[in-house]
Every structure is written in C-alpha cells, then in structure tokens.
Amino acid sequence: MSAVLRVSNDRDALDVELIHDFLTRQSSWARGIARATVETSLRHSLCFGGYLDEAGAARQVAFARVISDYATFANLVDVFVLPAYRGRGYSKALLRAIDAHPQLQGLRRFTLATADAHGLYAQFGFTAPLKPQTLMExxxxxxxxxxxxAAE
Structure with a gap:
C-alpha cells in the first residue's frame, strides 16, 4: 500500500532545487531551463507540491503549477512525479487537488499540453480541443x- 500524498499550495514548502533539477534534466519539455526562469515561473503561478512523510520529514515527490487569471482561463503545466514514486496514484492525487482548488472553479477554459498522459487527464475531464482550427501557438x-x- 502506498503512502498518502499530501498536496499543498504553500510556496515556501516547495523544493525549488528538486523542481529545477527535474525540469532541466529529466523533463521532455523544459530541458536546460535556467533556475532563475523556474523561480520566476513559481512566483507567478499557483503551485501544487506533493509530499510524503519519510523518516519524520516531508519529502517532495510531485509537482504541478497552474497559470491562471482565476476567472476565465487556466493552463496546467510542469506536472511530474519523480520516477521512483510513479505508479502509486500520486499523479491522480495531485490532479484531484488541482481539480478541487477553489480558485480554479467556474473557468471557461482549462488547457494543458501532454505527449503521453492523455488517459490520465481524460479522467479529469480534459479532451482534445473541440475546435483545434481556432487554436494557435x-x-x-x-x-x-x-x-x-541554460548552463546554470
């Protein structure tokens, strides 16, 4: 049985070194990102840290952030669970916390980009765009x- 993942929005509890290290070295979407860029992104986002109590201390094992105006739109980015902790339902726990967050209710559009986790996000109501011809990037x-x- 897996330990219960505690999800928090406490920005001060985030392990910025762990987040930067994962994004710059292990992610497929932010390789080489500078620590200063990560720090700026954290300051301007609603962040979700996933923590396990190990040996009497909280250890961050998961992360996600949401960029939003908190009224009409949100974009989910930088979602990860450390490789050693995958397959235990922690990504679902993280997404349940995001889905239930009071500041993210009643939004007209909530977007994300994924290369390989479509099945996970579909469980939370995400679908392919209804009108992809209207989207640009x-x-x-x-x-x-x-x-x-990038060398930082």
Missing part, C-alpha cells in the same frame, strides 16, 4: 538549450 521547443542561462 508560438512554440520554441529548444529555447532553454539555446540560451546562455
């Missing part, structure tokens, strides 16, 4: 690897 996938700050 400006996307620079290797931006963080091309900037001098």
């Amino acid at each position: 400006r996307y620079v996938p290797d931006l963080y690897r091309r900037t001098p700050a």
Whole structure:
C-alpha cells in the first residue's frame, strides 16, 4: 500500500532545487531551463507540491503549477512525479487537488499540453480541443538549450 500524498499550495514548502533539477534534466519539455526562469515561473503561478512523510520529514515527490487569471482561463503545466514514486496514484492525487482548488472553479477554459498522459487527464475531464482550427501557438521547443542561462 502506498503512502498518502499530501498536496499543498504553500510556496515556501516547495523544493525549488528538486523542481529545477527535474525540469532541466529529466523533463521532455523544459530541458536546460535556467533556475532563475523556474523561480520566476513559481512566483507567478499557483503551485501544487506533493509530499510524503519519510523518516519524520516531508519529502517532495510531485509537482504541478497552474497559470491562471482565476476567472476565465487556466493552463496546467510542469506536472511530474519523480520516477521512483510513479505508479502509486500520486499523479491522480495531485490532479484531484488541482481539480478541487477553489480558485480554479467556474473557468471557461482549462488547457494543458501532454505527449503521453492523455488517459490520465481524460479522467479529469480534459479532451482534445473541440475546435483545434481556432487554436494557435508560438512554440520554441529548444529555447532553454539555446540560451546562455541554460548552463546554470
């Protein structure tokens, strides 16, 4: 039986080093991202840390952040569970907390991008865009690897 994941919005409890390390070294979407960029993104987002109590101390094992105006729109980004803790339902616990958060209720549009977790997000009401022809983006996938700050 897996331990219960505690999800918190306490920005001060976030393990910024762990978040930066995962994003810059292990993620497929933010490789090479500078720590300063991560810190700025955390300050301007609603962050969700997932914690386990191990040996009497809280250890962060999961993370997600939401960018929102808290009235009409939100975008879910940077969702991860550390590899050693996957397969235990922690991503679902994280998404349940996001889904229930009071500031994220009644939004007209809630978006995300995923390469391989469609089944997970579908359980929380996410679908392919109804009108993809109306959506546009400006996307620079290797931006963080091309900037001098990426070496930080």
